[in-house]
Amino acid sequence: MIGWRARIGVLLPPDNAVLEYEVNRLPLPGISFHIARMFPVELGELPQDAPRHIPSLKECRVNFIVYACAASSFMFGPAANDELEKKIRELSGLDAVTATSSMILSLKALGIRRVALATPYWRELDEKLLAYFSAGDIEVVHIESLQLDSWEAMNNQTAEAVYRLVKKADHPEAEGILILSTNLPTFEVLQVLEDDLRKPVVSTNQGMIWTACRRLGIQDRISGFGSLWQRQQEGRRQ
Amino acid sequence: MELGERGRIGLVLPAMNTVAEPEIYSILPEGVTAHTARMYAPVDISDEENFVRMCDVGCENGEQAAKELATAKVDVYAFAFTAGSFYKGAGWDEEIARRIEKAGGAPCIVTATAAAQAIKQMGLKRIGVGTPYAVANQRLKGFFEQKGIAVTKIEGLVLPTAVHVGRQPIMKFEELVRAVNTPDAEGVFISCTNFVTLSKIDAMEREIGKPVISSNQATFWAALRKIGVTDKIKGVGRLFREF
Numbered sequence: 001m002i003g004w005r006a007r008i009g010v011l012l013p014p015d016n017a018v019l020e021y022e023v024n025r026l027p028l029p030g031i032s033f034h035i036a037r038m039f040p041v042e043l044g045e046l047p048q049d050a051p052r053h054i055p056s057l058k059e060c061r062v063n064f065i066v067y068a069c070a071a072s073s074f075m076f077g078p079a080a081n082d083e084l085e086k087k088i089r090e091l092s093g094l095d096a097v098t099a100t101s102s103m104i105l106s107l108k109a110l111g112i113r114r115v116a117l118a119t120p121y122w123r124e125l126d127e128k129l130l131a132y133f134s135a136g137d138i139e140v141v142h143i144e145s146l147q148l149d150s151w152e153a154m155n156n157q158t159a160e161a162v163y164r165l166v167k168k169a170d171h172p173e174a175e176g177i178l179i180l181s182t183n184l185p186t187f188e189v190l191q192v193l194e195d196d197l198r199k200p201v202v203s204t205n206q207g208m209i210w211t212a213c214r215r216l217g218i219q220d221r222i223s224g225f226g227s228l229w230q231r232q233q234e235g236r237r238q
Numbered sequence: 239m240e241l242g243e244r245g246r247i248g249l250v251l252p253a254m255n256t257v258a259e260p261e262i263y264s265i266l267p268e269g270v271t272a273h274t275a276r277m278y279a280p281v282d283i284s285d286e287e288n289f290v291r292m293c294d295v296g297c298e299n300g301e302q303a304a305k306e307l308a309t310a311k312v313d314v315y316a317f318a319f320t321a322g323s324f325y326k327g328a329g330w331d332e333e334i335a336r337r338i339e340k341a342g343g344a345p346c347i348v349t350a351t352a353a354a355q356a357i358k359q360m361g362l363k364r365i366g367v368g369t370p371y372a373v374a375n376q377r378l379k380g381f382f383e384q385k386g387i388a389v390t391k392i393e394g395l396v397l398p399t400a401v402h403v404g405r406q407p408i409m410k411f412e413e414l415v416r417a418v419n420t421p422d423a424e425g426v427f428i429s430c431t432n433f434v435t436l437s438k439i440d441a442m443e444r445e446i447g448k449p450v451i452s453s454n455q456a457t458f459w460a461a462l463r464k465i466g467v468t469d470k471i472k473g474v475g476r477l478f479r480e481f
Contacts, residue, residue: 001405002260002434014275015309021241021271024263032260035274036253037306056253056276061401152311158240185241 005030006216009062011050013069014039016183017155022205027222034060046072047084054091064212065096068182070204071125073100074132097211099182099204106207107138107178109231110200116142116174118166120154120181144169154181159188166193166201176200190226200227244269245465248312250303250338252296253278255432256404258318261454264436267469273310275303281400286373293325297334304342315346316461318431320453323350325377328384345464349431349453352460354385356451356477357427364388366423368414370403370430372396378429390423403432411435415442415450425449431457439475449476
């Protein structure tokens with residue numbers, strides 16, 4: 001049976017053209033991914049559309065749900081992010097995590113207290129991201145952005161462009177680097193970036209799927225996709 | 239190369255389907271990506287009334303799914319719902335394609351049409367047909383006959399819900415192929431995009447010495463050919479190797 005260890009449901013912004021390709025090339029036997037596209041594309045409205053898709057994902061009998069949009073889960077602040085996550089859990093009766101929560105959990109699992117951020121965003125979104133971090137206990141020592149002003153442009157970035165962005169984002173005080181957004185391709189360059197920079201590099205899609213797997217009790221230590229995947233963690237309620 | 243630089247396929251999928259997404263990613267060539275939107279539909283397929291209801295509700299949600307996928311700039315829609323495309327007979331499959339194209343603004347291929355096209359392009363006039371269904375087999379037989387394809391035998395697994403279909407082991411596909419491979423059949427078609435088939439199509443073609451076509455195989459083949467990707471992909475049957 002496909003998904004014989006676990007099926008992961010993904011609430012995805014409709015324009016995203018990257019996540020499905022990335023998650024389907026992870027060497028995770030028995031894990032399958034099933035997508036629901038939120039609508040409309042207006043960023044701030046996505047959280048309100050998430051509940052509409054829970055019945056579809058439940059029909060797939062998924063075991064876990066990820067809310068796969070970073071921006072719309074951090075832009076309203078930590079309380080709204082927690083609320084969104086709680087709502088998805090309550091409506092589905094399943095464990096769930098937002099992109100934003102999973103990034104924080106991933107940084108903490110790697111013991112990173114000072115981070116450099118690499119984002120595709122424009123200035124206003126970067127400011128909201130910095131505000132989100134300022135309310136927590138991970139310090140942002142540097143931020144570097146592509147300053148792209150359309151989602152379409154973000155979906156058309158190459159892994160090479162991400163590599164260059166992260167090299168620029170690195171900072172001597174940063175213990176690790178976080179790459180934002182579920183529509184930036186990162187899997188191809190996570191390992192080479194870690195090797196070249198000699199520090200951990202986390203990306204939204206990597207952190208989100210790692211978190212989902214560990215919560216499900218899936219402990220595979222896959223290689224080639226960053227040191228986060230070498231970390232095993234206790235599972236949570238099923 | 240950018241992801242999806244050669245083309246993006248938009249899968250319009252019944253919500254309960256757990257097979258098509260992993261199966262398409264197991265064969266996609268470099269430079270092509272696939273993106274999914276789900277059509278909510280009830281899952282009971284145990285009798286005629288419920289089967290039709292699943293198809294009706296699913297099809298009604300097709301245009302919304304196409305609109306969701308349109309924002310990902312897909313180059314072709316694959317309406318990957320066999321039952322939803324054959325249940326009203328030949329002509330309905332083309333009507334669905336028109337509706338999706340209008341809602342989504344890009345060409346659409348439909349599973350039932352793609353299956354008939356694949357069978358004809360391979361020069362097969364008489365086929366054995368296997369399905370997971372309990373009640374829709376006469377509708378599917380009628381659809382193929384309207385398209386000029388004779389059905390030598392049709393047999394279903396009689397599963398109660400579409401969720402059960404997604405849980406079948408690959409062995410069930412092998413058993414169905416053997417069960418409907420009559421001596422006068424020139425090939426075999428196995429129906430339903432929520433039924434695993436891809437990993438064993440080559441093996442079954444070797445075993446019976448005839449072409450084997452499945453819903454997902456025909457759907458992915460038609461979608462790739464529609465966007466001009468003509469790679470002869472190995473390991474998923476004669477259809478992909480030669481056509």
